Each structure stands twice: as C-alpha cells, then as structure tokens.
Amino acid sequence: MMTNHGNRVTQGQFSFLPDLTDAQITAQIKYALSKGWALSVEYTDDPHPRNTYWEMYGMPMFDLKDPAGILMEVNNCRKTFPNHYIRLSTFSSVRGVESVTMSFIVNRPKKEPGFGLVRQETDGRMIRYTIHSYATDKPEGERY
Amino acid sequence: MGKSETMKEGKERYKSGVIPYKKMGYWEPDYKIKDTDVLAMFRMTPQEGVEPDECAAAVAGESSTATWTVVWTDRLTACEMYRAKAYRVDPVPNTGPGTKTEQQYFAYIAYDLDLFEGNSIANLTASIIGNVFGMKAVKALRLEDMRIPVAYLKTFQGPATGVIVERERMDKFGRPLLGATTKPKLGLSGRNYGRVVYEALKGGLDFMKDDENINSQAFMHWRDRFLYCMDAVNKASAATGEVKGHYMNVTAGTVEEMIARAEFAKSLGSIIVMIDLVIGYSAIQSMAIWARKNDMILHLHRAGNSTYSRQKNHGMSFRVICKWMRMAGVDHIHAGTVVGKLEGDPLMIRGYYDTLLDTHTPMQLEKGIFFEQDWASLNKVMPVASGGIHAGQMHQLLHYLGEDVVLQFGGGTIGHPMGIQAGATANRTALEVMIQARNEGRDIWNEGPQILADAAKWCSPLKAGLETWKDISFNYESTDSPDFVSTATASA
Numbered sequence: 001m002m003t004n005h006g007n008r009v010t011q012g013q014f015s016f017l018p019d020l021t022d023a024q025i026t027a028q029i030k031y032a033l034s035k036g037w038a039l040s041v042e043y044t045d046d047p048h049p050r051n052t053y054w055e056m057y058g059m060p061m062f063d064l065k066d067p068a069g070i071l072m073e074v075n076n077c078r079k080t081f082p083n084h085y086i087r088l089s090t091f092s093s094v095r096g097v098e099s100v101t102m103s104f105i106v107n108r109p110k111k112e113p114g115f116g117l118v119r120q121e122t123d124g125r126m127i128r129y130t131i132h133s134y135a136t137d138k139p140e141g142e143r144y
Numbered sequence: 145m146g147k148s149e150t151m152k153e154g155k156e157r158y159k160s161g162v163i164p165y166k167k168m169g170y171w172e173p174d175y176k177i178k179d180t181d182v183l184a185m186f187r188m189t190p191q192e193g194v195e196p197d198e199c200a201a202a203v204a205g206e207s208s209t210a211t212w213t214v215v216w217t218d219r220l221t222a223c224e225m226y227r228a229k230a231y232r233v234d235p236v237p238n239t240g241p242g243t244k245t246e247q248q249y250f251a252y253i254a255y256d257l258d259l260f261e262g263n264s265i266a267n268l269t270a271s272i273i274g275n276v277f278g279m280k281a282v283k284a285l286r287l288e289d290m291r292i293p294v295a296y297l298k299t300f301q302g303p304a305t306g307v308i309v310e311r312e313r314m315d316k317f318g319r320p321l322l323g324a325t326t327k328p329k330l331g332l333s334g335r336n337y338g339r340v341v342y343e344a345l346k347g348g349l350d351f352m353k354d355d356e357n358i359n360s361q362a363f364m365h366w367r368d369r370f371l372y373c374m375d376a377v378n379k380a381s382a383a384t385g386e387v388k389g390h391y392m393n394v395t396a397g398t399v400e401e402m403i404a405r406a407e408f409a410k411s412l413g414s415i416i417v418m419i420d421l422v423i424g425y426s427a428i429q430s431m432a433i434w435a436r437k438n439d440m441i442l443h444l445h446r447a448g449n450s451t452y453s454r455q456k457n458h459g460m461s462f463r464v465i466c467k468w469m470r471m472a473g474v475d476h477i478h479a480g481t482v483v484g485k486l487e488g489d490p491l492m493i494r495g496y497y498d499t500l501l502d503t504h505t506p507m508q509l510e511k512g513i514f515f516e517q518d519w520a521s522l523n524k525v526m527p528v529a530s531g532g533i534h535a536g537q538m539h540q541l542l543h544y545l546g547e548d549v550v551l552q553f554g555g556g557t558i559g560h561p562m563g564i565q566a567g568a569t570a571n572r573t574a575l576e577v578m579i580q581a582r583n584e585g586r587d588i589w590n591e592g593p594q595i596l597a598d599a600a601k602w603c604s605p606l607k608a609g610l611e612t613w614k615d616i617s618f619n620y621e622s623t624d625s626p627d628f629v630s631t632a633t634a635s636a
Contacts, residue, residue, distance in 0.1 A: 002383065004346055005569045005605075009385035013318050014580060016348060016573045018602065024580070031583035049315065049387045089317075096503035096524070099308045102318035117382040125371050129378040129413055 002114035009047050009112055012087055012104040022071060025088070025106055029067040037090035037101055038062040041073050043081045045143040048115070048133050060091055074106055083109045083144040109135075109144035162213050165201035169224060170210065173197075175231040175254060182255040183291035184272055185514045187236060189248050189284040189457055199281055200230035200251035206276040208259060228255045236627050248457065250288070250514075262299030265425040265472050273460060287460035290467055291515035298520055300471040304435035304442045306523025307501065307548055310475060313415065313441075314387045316350060319579045320547050322571055323351035323391075325530065325554040330357065334364050338372030340564060344557050345380030345388045347568025351550060352377075354393035356420045356447040366394075366405055374412040391418035391443040391476075399427050403434055416441040421465075422448040425472060432473025443528070444474035456624050463492075463512060466499040469525065476526045482544040483617065484532035489625045490544055500525040501548055509628035526550055534613040535574035535606060539592020542578050551575070561608050570609035573599055 001007055006016065014020060020028070032039055039061050042054035057077040064070055077086050086107035089100050118130040135143040151157070152167045165171070177183065184207075190199035202210075208228035209218070232252040240247030261267040277285050311317055326332070326340045341352040352373070360366035373390045381388045394405035394417050406417045417440055419431050428444065435442040452459035462479070469477050479496040480488035495511030501524045505517040527549050533541060534556035541551055553571050560567025577599040582588050588595065600607035 002385075004383045005348060005565070005572075010348065010572075011315060011386055014576050016569070016576045016603075017580060017599075024584075027584040028580070031585070047385055049381055049385050052315070097308060099312060100317045103315070104318075115382040115385060117379050119375075126411070127371075127375065129374070131378065131382045 002112055007112065008108065009085065009105070009114070011047065011049070013102060014104045020104070020106065022075075025074060026067050026071050028088070028102070028104070029070050032090040032102055033065055033067065033070075035090075035092070035101070036094075037092050039064075039070050040089045040091065041077045041086065042089060043077055043084045043086045043107075045084050045109075045140060046133060046136050047085050048131060048136070050131075054085070054087065057086075078107050082107070085109070111144065158214055158216055158219060160214055160216075164198050165205040165210060166198050168201070168205060168210060168214070169227050170204040170208075170230055171197055171201035172229040172231055175229045177231070177254055178256075180257040180293045180295045181291075182257065182260065182268070182272075182293060182296060183515055184253050184255070185288045185290070186251045186253065187248055187286040187288050187457065188251050188282055189246050191281055191283050194281050196233045196235075196249045196251070197230070200233045200249070200253070202279060202281045203251055203276055203285065204228040204230040204253045206279050207253070207271050207274065208255060225256050226259060228253050228259070238627060245457075246283070257293060257295055260296065262296070263301070263429070265429060265468050269425060269468070277458075284458040286456065286458050287464050288512065289461065289514040290464055291517055292467060292471065294518050294520040297471065297522055300522065301429075301432060301436060301473045302522035303470060303475045303525050304432050304440065304473050304523075305475045307475075307526045308524065310441055310526060314350065314389075316387075318547065319575060320542070320545070321350045321526075321550045322348070322568075322575060323353055323528070323530075323550045323552040324349055324557040324568070325353045325355050325552060326358075327355075327554050327558050329355035330361070331363050334368030334372040337364060337369055338376040340558060341373050341390050342376035342380055343564035344568045345377060345390075346383045347557075347565035348384075348572030349388075349553075349557065349568045350386070351389050351391060351416070351552075353391040353443070353552065354418060356393070356395075356445040358393050359395050366396075367408065370405075370409055370412060370414070374409075374414060378413070387415070389414065389416045389441070391416050393418040393420070393445075394431075395420045395423055399423075399430050402427070402431060406431070406434060406438070406440065410438050410440060414440075416443055418443040418445060419474075420445045420447040421469075425468070428469070428472045428474065435475070436473070441475045442473070443476040444469060444478075446478045454623055461512065461624075463496050463499050466496050466525070467517075470500060470519075470522060474525060475523075476528050476550060478530055479527035481529040481531055481533050481541070483537050483540050484529070492624055492626060493544070495626075497527050497545065497549070500527050510626055512626040512628075524548070528552060530554070532616075534616060535570045535609045536593075536596065536613050536616075538571075538574040538578045538596065539588040542575075542582060543589050543592075547579070556609070556613065559612070560605065561612055562605055566605035567609065570603070570605040573603045573606050574609075 041057040044054040090102040092101045113134040116132045120128040209226045234250045236248040239245040392409040394402045396402045453462040480493040482490045530552035557567035581595045
C-alpha cells in the first residue's frame with residue numbers, strides 16, 4: 001500500500017481532494033470548454049511517473065462542446081476499464097501554448113500498490129535509481 | 145533621418161573642445177524609430193543647472209559613442225548611425241517643485257542594432273548600464289524599461305526549457321507548481337538536509353530548493369548534498385508516483401566548477417539545477433547553453449538584484465532584469481509574491497510576470513511597461529514566488545500571480561506544527577481546492593477564506609496550518625510603484 005497522503009498516486013490537478021463527483025467533473029469540463037480547449041480521455045494500468053503516453057480512449061474531442069457528452073465518454077471509459085487509471089486532459093492550440101493545459105484523474109484502481117525504488121549501487125557513492133511499479137510485474141490488462 | 149535644429153554640423157561640430165551633447169547629435173526629438181532599434185527608457189534626476197534635454201543627450205552619448213570632448217576620429221565612421229538618439233523627455237508625474245521628490249524626467253533613447261554584439265547580454269549591458277550611471281551630469285539615473293527588437297532577440301537562445309516543456313516533462317498542468325526552500329538555509333549536514341527534502345516532496349510539493357548561499361561549505365560539501373538530495377527526490381517520487389525535483393545550486397567560483405557540479409547532478413538523474421544572479425551575465429548564458437544541451441531546467445535565484453533594483457531614483461527596474469534573463473536563457477526566476485515578505489506592488493509584479501510569460505506584451509504604463517515587446521518565440525520563463533507566503537493566502541496568490549508560477553512555501557511548509565509532510569500536504573490541498581473553485585467559477589478573491597476553511601474540515605494538516613499562520617501578513621508600503629497617471633503624452 002502507498003504510504004503518502006491519501007495512499008494514492010497523486011498525479012494530476014486534484015489528487016489531494018476527495019474523488020470528484022460527476023457534477024464536479026462537469027464543472028471542470030465547462031471551464032475547459034469556456035477556454036476553447038479540446039478534451040481527451042486517456043487510461044492506463046502503468047501509472048509510472050514518466051509513462052507519458054496513456055492509451056487514448058478515442059481521439060481528443062475537438063468538436064464536442066457539450067459537457068454532458070464529454071462526461072458520457074468519461075463514464076463509458078470507466079465502464080470499460082473500471083480498475084484502470086483514467087485521466088481527463090485538455091489541449092490548447094493557442095500559439096505559445098500548444099500543449100496540455102489541464103489534467104486530472106477521474107478513475108483509479110481500488111488498490112494502489114504504488115512503486116518501489118530500486119537502487120543500483122555503482123562507483124563510489126553513486127547510485128542509479130529506478131522507480132518500479134509493482135503492478136507492472138503482471139502483463140497489461142491483468143495488473144489491477 | 146530628421147535632425148534636431150540644435151545640432152551643430154560639419155566643421156563646427158568637430159572643432160576641438162567641449163560642446164553640449166545635444167549639439168553633438170545625441171538629441172533628436174523628431175527621430176523616427178526603426179523596428180530594429182534597441183530602445184531604453186531612463187528615469188533621470190539631472191544635476192542642478194542641467195537642462196533635461198541636455199541630460200538625456202548626455203545619457204544617450206555616454207551609453208553609445210560619446211566621450212567628454214570632441215574627437216575628429218568620429219569622422220572616420222558612420223557616426224550619425226552609431227550615436228544613440230535621445231528622442232523624447234517627459235517630466236515624471238508627482239516629482240519636482242511642490243512634491244517631496246526632486247524633479248525627475250523619463251528619457252527615451254534609441255540605439256541602432258549595429259551597436260551591439262549578438263547573443264551577449266554582457267555587451268548590451270556594458271553600453272546601456274555602463275559608464276553612464278556614474279556620469280556627473282545626472283544626480284541619479286534608473287533604467288526603467290527596454291524594447292529589444294526581434295532581430296536582436298533572434299540571436300539569443302532564450303530559456304533552456306521554458307514553461308511549456310517544463311510542464312510537459314513534469315506532467316503537471318493547470319495549476320501553479322509548489323516548492324520550498326530547505327531551512328535552515330545554512331548549517332545542516334547533507335544527511336539532515338536530505339531529510340527535509342524527502343519529507344516535503346513526499347507530502348505533496350513538486351520541488352525543493354537550495355538557498356542562494358548554499359554552495360559547498362564546511363558544514364556540507366556539495367557532493368554530499370547532491371547525493372543525499374537525489375535519494376530523497378527519487379524516494380519521494382516512488383512514494384507518490386509523481387515527477388519531482390530539487391534545485392541543486394551549482395553556483396561556484398568558476399564556470400568550469402559550476403559545469404562540473406551540474407554534470408554530477410545530471411549523472412544522478414536530477415531534472416533541475418540552480419544558479420545565482422551574482423555569477424554574472426556571461427556565466428548565466430553559459431549555464432543556459434549547458435542546460436539546453438543536457439535536458440536540464442535552469443533555476444535562477446535573483447540574489448543581489450535589490451542592491452540596484454529597489455530604489456526608485458537610481459539603478460534599474462527588475463523588469464529589465466527579467467527581460468535580460470529571458471534572453472540569457474534561464475527557466476525560473478524569483479519575481480515576487482505581492483503578499484509575502486519581500487518588496488512588491490501588485491501591478492509592478494504583474495508587469496514582471498507578463499515580461500517573463502507573454503509571447504507579446506503591449507505597452508501598459510500602469511504595470512510600468514513602457515514599450516510594446518514582441519518576444520520572437522523565445523520560451524517563457526516560470527516566475528517563482530518565494531518569501532513569507534503560506535497556505536492561508538492561496539486565493540490571493542492565485543488571484544495576483546495566476547497559474548504559471550512556482551509558489552514556494554519554505555517556512556510555510558517546514559514550520560508546520562504537525563511536521564514537514566503535513567506542511568506540504570496543507571499547501572498542496574489548499575492549492576488544489578482553490579484551483580477547483582476558480583475553475584468552477586467561484587469568486588475566490590472573496591470566498592477564498594471560506595473555501596480553505598471548508599477544506600480544512602476534511603484535511604487536518606490544512607486546518608493546523610491555517611490556524612498557525614492565520615494572522616501573518618506583511619503590509620508595508622511599496623518603495624517602487626509605477627508613475628504614469630498624468631503623463632500627458634503617455635499614449636503617444
């Protein structure tokens with residue numbers, strides 16, 4: 001079990017808060033839409049801090065401007081992958097940004113075993129560090 | 145090119161002796177500014193008996209080609225082009241007779257691009273803030289703002305990483321980053337120092353930081369600090385599943401030694417190193433090039449700047465330092481908190497933040513920004529807010545500083561009554577709840593304290609933090625504020 005605050009992976013904007021309700025997620029979706037950002041649902045069972053490319057649950061929703069429709073995508077993804085990490089991200093195409101502007105977790109496994117730190121002692125006092133996800137000892141899809 | 149009627153011409157101009165700067169060609173009120181000119185705006189306090197136009201011409205002269213007397217060798221050059229031109233002088237509002245302040249003037253000066261070597265802050269500054277500040281004709285002089293032409297900006301690398309890529313690398317979006325400086329800043333052993341780093345990062349901060357004067361002293365040599373801190377960083381990263389970092393201060397007596405320390409930090413897997421402003425402009429540029437080459441974020445502590453940026457009548461505005469540092473290539477710079485313990489008028493600080501973050505900055509006199517500035521796609525610098533801030537001010541910090549900022553709660557993390565992890569958790573929770581509320585459209589400026597109080601009901605570290613620092617604020621009058629209100633020609 002993870003021993004940090006909340007005993008959970010704390011990636012994203014809102015991991016220190018109680019899990020967001022659908023109404024709270026909708027409020028964030030509305031904020032993103034008001035900024036003209038495209039939303040995207042992504043999921044993974046490899047939450048390594050440097051695992052950048054979570055699987056896309058469909059393409060970013062560039063043309064969907066209906067908060068209820070976007071929430072429906074979130075909930076469809078939750079139904080398909082109830083025990084995966086799922087995040088909602090937003091993208092801005094504005095010059096000077098052209099990147100992710102929001103990202104927060106909307107679903108997580110019931111049990112989060114977290115990560116071990118592997119220390120490889122090398123020359124002198126030098127250590128090479130590897131962050132190892134306990135879950136990824138199992139194949140994809142069988143991890144949580 | 146228009147010329148001032150007051151300028152002497154030909155033989156008369158080059159007769160041996162001393163003539164006023166105005167008559168040497170450094171005052172040209174009808175000068176037409178070129179897109180490629182470097183522009184500077186100075187706040188001048190002329191000596192008694194020195195006319196403002198002559199004073200501005202003297203500033204233009206001494207910061208470009210002039211010396212105190214006429215030299216015939218000017219005539220071997222395209223000297224009219226090389227001469228800087230003072231083209232406008234305005235009296236500063238609320239100075240002069242009937243006020244508490246001596247009469248001051250804003251002097252605008254244009255410099256031809258050919259006066260400067262590309263990619264060299266040292267060369268730019270040797271002219272603009274070189275001899276001129278010690279000239280007897282001015283009692284006091286302050287560089288308020290500069291317009292750097294796109295043509296010149298394009299010769300600079302700019303920030304090694306930039307805000308956008310820093311966020312991508314750290315996988316942290318849509319909120320300010322959180323940091324803290326390890327305290328006490330001097331005296332901890334490497335092992336004890338790393339303890340503070342680990343606790344704060346595990347508790348929820350994104351970054352920990354060396355202070356400006358932590359280098360390699362008897363109580364803790366640099367390698368020891370780096371080794372212990374990287375164990376702390378990686379352990380905290382594993383404990384939370386987040387990318388985390390510790391700004392390793394590599395400041396040292398030589399650039400060679402700084403690079404050696406930076407290389408060691410890199411070999412340990414650090415994502416960020418740190419330097420102090422006092423290492424000098426060229427050393428900063430060298431470190432920025434190293435940082436770009438080595439995928440490293442480069443944090444700059446502005447140690448020393450207040451010796452010349454704080455007084456309103458002499459020195460230079462911090463916004464100019466921000467401009468130079470963006471050109472020099474740092475990724476982070478301390479730029480004020482508004483609400484903390486260090487100097488800062490809200491609008492002036494917003495001006496610094498805009499200077500660091502905008503792709504294009506319009507002229508905004510209320511923020512002390514006198515020139516429009518196109519940033520020519522140079523990366524953005526992340527401002528850092530540090531010094532006397534705590535979780536109870538989260539709504540104010542977000543209101544004043546926005547989300548592209550590193551909020552550094554040193555005492556506000558380490559001084560928490562339940563311990564360092566709890567202090568970090570209090571700050572992170574306060575931040576997330578405030579971002580959530582802002583995005584939901586709530587009026588955080590007015591509802592902020594209530595939003596925090598509601599979160600404190602389910603987050604005991606936040607409750608204890610709010611209780612500890614509830615009455616702490618630093619309300620002193622700012623020594624630096626914009627002067628623009630009644631400038632008649634302000635919009636010209």
